[in-house]
Amino acid sequence: MFRRLPEPRARAVHFTFEGEALTAHSGDSVAAALLGAGIGHSRTTPRSGTARAPYCMMGVCFECLIEIDGVANRQGCLVEVRDGMTVRRQQGAPGLPEDLADEGGK
Amino acid sequence: MTSTDLAIIGAGPAGMEAAATARETGLSVLLIDEQPEPGGQIWRAIERNVSERPDNLAFLGPDYAAGAAKAERFRASGANYWPSAMVWHLDSPEDGDKTILVAWDGVTRQVQARSVLLATGAMERPVPIPGWTLPGVMSIGAAQTMLKSSGLYPQAPLVLAGSGPLLLLFAVQCHAAGIPVSAVLDTTPPGAMMRGLPHLPKALLGWRTLLKGRRLMQALASSGIPVYRHVRNLEALGADSVERVRCTSDGQTVELEATTLLLHEGVVPNPQLTRLIGCEHRWNAAQRCFHPVLSDRGETSVPGVFVAGDGGGIGGAPAAENTGRIAALEIAEELGAVNRPSGDIEIVKARDNLRAQMAVRPLLDAMYPPPDWIGKLDGDVPVCRCEEVSARAVRGAAADGAPGPNQAKAFLRAGMGPCQGRMCGLTVTEILADAHGKEPDAIGYYRIRPPIKPVTVGELAALDGAD
Ligand SMILES: Cc1cc2nc3c(=O)[nH]c(=O)nc-3n(C[C@H](O)[C@H](O)[C@H](O)COP(=O)(O)OP(=O)(O)OC[C@H]3O[C@@H](n4cnc5c(N)ncnc54)[C@H](O)[C@@H]3O)c2cc1C
């Protein structure tokens, strides 16, 4: 979906997404790193389970919510990608009280 | 715990200028921003582009490159600076210090400040069209952010849709960078020039801004990018992600292929912090959004809390700098800072500049009016993206007796998701105002509660033992 302009001075950053090894550039946010690596969607909604991707890239829409190093609900567009990060797609509404999560599954 | 005379939230043009000015008066200053570098939205990643991607400055343009000197001035000011730090709560008693809670590096830090300046800027107005939740549909600002911070750009076919200066600027930046744009779908209603004309004499005071706008329009016209005018009924179509865009242009149906559709209908103040502290807001009919009510010193209705920049009302970067400067000088006066010999003259100068910069706003508001269709929405179109609430459901809540957004929230969960209503708040207010035949001021807005940013259990746990 996204391409990169030539960046002769960039440093490569290695991380994983859903277990797959990916490469980004230093200074990328996690959300940008995923879009740059061709990842089409980074979370599913709690209610209907539809796929979503980042919308605003500036911290207001929360469509980039993602699990980083085991912590869910991080704003991927505000966290810089780092070497060795383990990133996972956020499915539904992790960390919400069970009744809400259940409701989401219906 | 950290104590400071002045805490500033937001390191854009307003916050950086305020920090540098306040330091000159001798105040201690702490500036907190969730981005990794100073610059705010306009100058996002300016330092990194200067040091690592100097070639990109050419297509990002002179207004962007001008941010380098601003960031340098701020860095040299002696202000304490916390980057990559998110403010998630502000407690602002009328008397005594304000308390700010900041999530930073996995812990919460507590800040005590004698005065607080909110310089949190604007956000793009959400554009709730059918299909806007499909992957591949983003805001113009989102794509511009990726271009500034990472040199990333959407693969062809790329379609831009909407109205206003930021759309124009991004189209021209893409063209200058050699990034192909398939089409611009311009939603500005017919008669822009005629609507602008009555405001022209006053706007001439801001001739610099007018000239820049004119240059952008000429650059777009000579770029060869196809522009469809008077666009309405915009829709994003696709199965798993956007594949096509449909609309009407001058009444004719247009359908284009797109792997990315970028939307933009102007910017509005980011309301979270001013709403959180419960300061008074008023509806601005020309810009179709709420503004916090500010004194001419920049103070909100909550004593000791000031607002500067686009968060107080849209004025653009140069105006943001001046409101930052004015607020810093006023705060220095109030806190009895020592080095303020020429303060009054400087305030007069800043106010004069601000007047010239604000003179073009009525012209811009008239030429690029905010969308008039949002309050009329009905049907399946998702209004609240988080909880997937449709326009029809919001109208239903109105019919069932919900007088305002907080009752609609209780009925529908609209505004209860992680974005806390940032993406649906304005739309819900507008639909309810339409349904009840009332003014938005009478309808109101969501009550905002802390935390205004997602805080992890670890960050909460670390709160009491902070520092
Ligand atoms: C996405 C976007 C792109 C834009 N691009 C341009 C452009 O290229 N050219 C142009 O002329 N104008 C642009 N604008 C218009 C812009 O609003 C102004 O020109 C200018 O940046 C406003 O300055 P400011 O200081 O008021 O706020 P901003 O520059 O918006 O700075 C506000 C800062 O506050 C920070 N912040 C907000 N909330 C929190 C919080 N809770 N905790 C910590 N930090 C927080 C943000 O990270 C941001 O850095 C853009 C606006 C948007 C929304």
Ligand code: FES
């Ligand atoms: S993409 Fe909108 S909050 Fe991150």
